[in-house]
Amino acid sequence: MKTPPAVTEDIRRRLSGRWHAHLTGEERAFPHAFALGRPATSELRADYSAVHAQTVQWQDWARAHEVVLDYENRAAKGRTTQPVPTHARVASIDHAASIAGGVWPDRLARARQRLDVLRDRHPHLVEVGKTLRTLDAYRDVDFGLLLSVADWYREDPARANLGVTPRQVPIPGVHAKWLQSHRRGVQALTGLDDLGLLPGHPPRIHFTYLDPGHLAAGGRVHDSATAGDRFTPAYVPETVVISENKDTAIHFPPLAGGISVEGVGKGGKTPASFPWIRDSPVLVYWGDMDRDGYEILDGYRADFDRDIDSILMGPEDYETYEAFGTELDQTGRVLLPGVPRPVDRLRAEERAVYLRLLDARHTGHRRVEQERIPLARALEQVELVRQRVADRDAH
Structure with missing residues (x-):
C-alpha cells in the first residue's frame, strides 16, 4: 500500500500535467480517485496489524485533508474480514491544490x-x-x-x-x-506564424593565435570567425585548446602550431562547425571543475562526435587546487548538491570528480575555476596530450 506522501506526489503530478486543460474545459482531470495500492492476501493473513496501522494512518490523513476514502472488505488473519482503503477521492482541482500545497492555490487563482x-x-x-x-x-x-x-x-x-x-x-x-x-x-x-523579425545573428567564435613563429613575424594575435562564413585562419592549427573562460583562452602561453578558442557555453555546435577546429590533430578542452564544466565537456564530445582530451579536470587536479575553490557560482548563488545527469561521454576520472561535486556528503568546494590554476601548468598538460597523440599515431 502506498503512503500518504506518495499519493500526495501523485496528486501533484496530475495537477502539473493537466491543470491547464482542466481549467479551459479541454479535459476533466478532477474529481479523481487515486489508487492507494493493494496489499497482498498473504500479507493480510500473515500480519494484518501492519495493514491496520497503515489504514489508521490513511484515515488520519483523510480527515486532515477532507478526503473521502474508498474501502473494500478483505480476508485477513483468523478468517476475519477487514475493511482496507483502496482509493483517495479528490473532489476538485482546488481540493487537489490545497493538498499539494506550496504555490498551487495561488497558481490556479x-x-x-x-x-x-x-x-x-x-x-x-x-x-x-x-x-x-x-x-x-x-x-x-x-x-x-x-x-x-x-x-x-x-x-x-x-x-x-x-x-x-x-x-x-x-x-x-x-x-x-x-x-x-x-x-x-x-x-x-x-495567431501569426511569423512576426516579421529578422533572424538572430549567426554565432561567432573568438580565438587567439599561440604559435611563436607566427607571432614573432608580426601576425595578428586575436581573431574571430562567424559560423557559415568562408574562413581560413592564419595557419591550420596542429593543436586547438578550447577554454571555458575567456581569460585563460586569451592569455594561454605560446604553443607551436596552437590556437586557443574561447568557449561558447554549453554545447559545442558552433566551434564544431569549423573544420579546422573539428579536425585538429590534437583537440583539448579545459573547463572549470564544477557541475557546468563537466556537463559542457560531455556536450562538446557529443557535438564534435569525437573523443576530446581534457586537462586539469581529474581527481588529482581537484585535490591539488580545491583549496582555491569557491562555494558560489558565477552569479553569486551558493552551489548545492544535485542529481547527476547522464554524462555518458565523461571518462572515469572526470566522472569521479563530477559525482563528488554533486554528492550531498561532499564537504569541499564545489567549484574550482580554471583561472586559479597556473597557465604554465596548463601548458605542461597540453604538451603531455600532444606527446600521447604523437606516440599513438606512431604506432
Whole structure:
C-alpha cells in the first residue's frame, strides 16, 4: 500500500500535467480517485496489524485533508474480514491544490484570472490550454506587456512584415530583449506564424593565435570567425585548446602550431562547425571543475562526435587546487548538491570528480575555476596530450 506522501506526489503530478486543460474545459482531470495500492492476501493473513496501522494512518490523513476514502472488505488473519482503503477521492482541482500545497492555490487563482482576460480579449484564440500553460511562467508585468504587444500586431497585421530585429520593434514600453524571449506568447495570441523579425545573428567564435613563429613575424594575435562564413585562419592549427573562460583562452602561453578558442557555453555546435577546429590533430578542452564544466565537456564530445582530451579536470587536479575553490557560482548563488545527469561521454576520472561535486556528503568546494590554476601548468598538460597523440599515431 502506498503512503500518504506518495499519493500526495501523485496528486501533484496530475495537477502539473493537466491543470491547464482542466481549467479551459479541454479535459476533466478532477474529481479523481487515486489508487492507494493493494496489499497482498498473504500479507493480510500473515500480519494484518501492519495493514491496520497503515489504514489508521490513511484515515488520519483523510480527515486532515477532507478526503473521502474508498474501502473494500478483505480476508485477513483468523478468517476475519477487514475493511482496507483502496482509493483517495479528490473532489476538485482546488481540493487537489490545497493538498499539494506550496504555490498551487495561488497558481490556479492567477491562471483563472488570465484565462478570463484571454477569453475576453482574444475570443478566437485556439489551443487555449496550451497557451495558458505557456503563459504560466510570465510575471504579471510580462503578461501585461504581452497583451499590449499582441494588440499592437493585431491593430495592423502589416506590422508583421517590418523586417526588423526584435530590438527594433517600435512598441512603447517594451525593452530591447523582451520580444526576443517572449515570441511564443505573442504568436499564440496573434495567431501569426511569423512576426516579421529578422533572424538572430549567426554565432561567432573568438580565438587567439599561440604559435611563436607566427607571432614573432608580426601576425595578428586575436581573431574571430562567424559560423557559415568562408574562413581560413592564419595557419591550420596542429593543436586547438578550447577554454571555458575567456581569460585563460586569451592569455594561454605560446604553443607551436596552437590556437586557443574561447568557449561558447554549453554545447559545442558552433566551434564544431569549423573544420579546422573539428579536425585538429590534437583537440583539448579545459573547463572549470564544477557541475557546468563537466556537463559542457560531455556536450562538446557529443557535438564534435569525437573523443576530446581534457586537462586539469581529474581527481588529482581537484585535490591539488580545491583549496582555491569557491562555494558560489558565477552569479553569486551558493552551489548545492544535485542529481547527476547522464554524462555518458565523461571518462572515469572526470566522472569521479563530477559525482563528488554533486554528492550531498561532499564537504569541499564545489567549484574550482580554471583561472586559479597556473597557465604554465596548463601548458605542461597540453604538451603531455600532444606527446600521447604523437606516440599513438606512431604506432
